[in-house]
Amino acid sequence: MTTSVKQVLEQKGSAFHAVRPTDSVFDALSLMAQFDIGSVIVTDGDRLLGIFTERDYARKVVLKGLLSRDVRVGDLMTPNPCTVTPAHTVDEVMHIMTDNRFRHVPVVEHGRIVGIVTIGDMVKSIVSQQQATIKQLESYIAGDLAAE
Template sequence: MLIGTILRGKGSDVTTVAPESSVRELLAQLAEHNIGAVVVSSDGATIAGIVSERDVVRRLHDRGAAILDEPVSTIMTVEVRTVTPRDNVEELRKIMTTHRVRHMPVVEESRLVGIVSIGDVVKSAIEELETEKASLVDYLHR
């Protein structure tokens, strides 16, 4: 299965936050959209970084509540791994597991076109297994 197939099913909406937004504003976005990570982007198309709940918790532990008023750029991950809609979900699953990444931006021609979470990847695996099971059961009942 290709990543583009997942995007077609879930949609390509991506919540972004500007690098100069405060961590407090980031937390509001995470809560409002019930998501675990946000792409950091000045224009909604190019990626400056990514920041997750995990990043916030770690920085809160390290530096205290003062980070809530700091810009997101001070806590974001700048080396962002990305995939394209033509990449294979199986490869993405391996990358996410190996590098302990839960959210992966999807880019096409250097533009942000979606985001895939580990939940999306697991859901796609379950759907594939259910389809395979139905085919096998159908085959056995012929």
């Protein structure tokens, strides 16, 4: 059985956290710490502008000696991030994430942000699928052995 992003969002929830490009990096980090998340979506109203991640912070603020209270998210975000739809499969998203080396992907449907998925969500879904397959195989084998 192939799991879709829609199914992943139904299980984990579709909540996401967003900041404006004019917000300080400090404010974005505070939000990320408050909700124990690794990224925030950068929006202007309902329009997706970018994504700001822990990796952006480490590479663009810390290593450059900038102060997070003085820098705006819009200056450091990853603009126009790759997105997926609820119809994408977990396998497709896993390939997209692996090929592009990122861990967070906004989910967009009809131009509207409907959630965000992470590499952790994808791994969890794949492990769950594999466990279900193993149980089915164990039941099948146990049933066959009982018949002999």
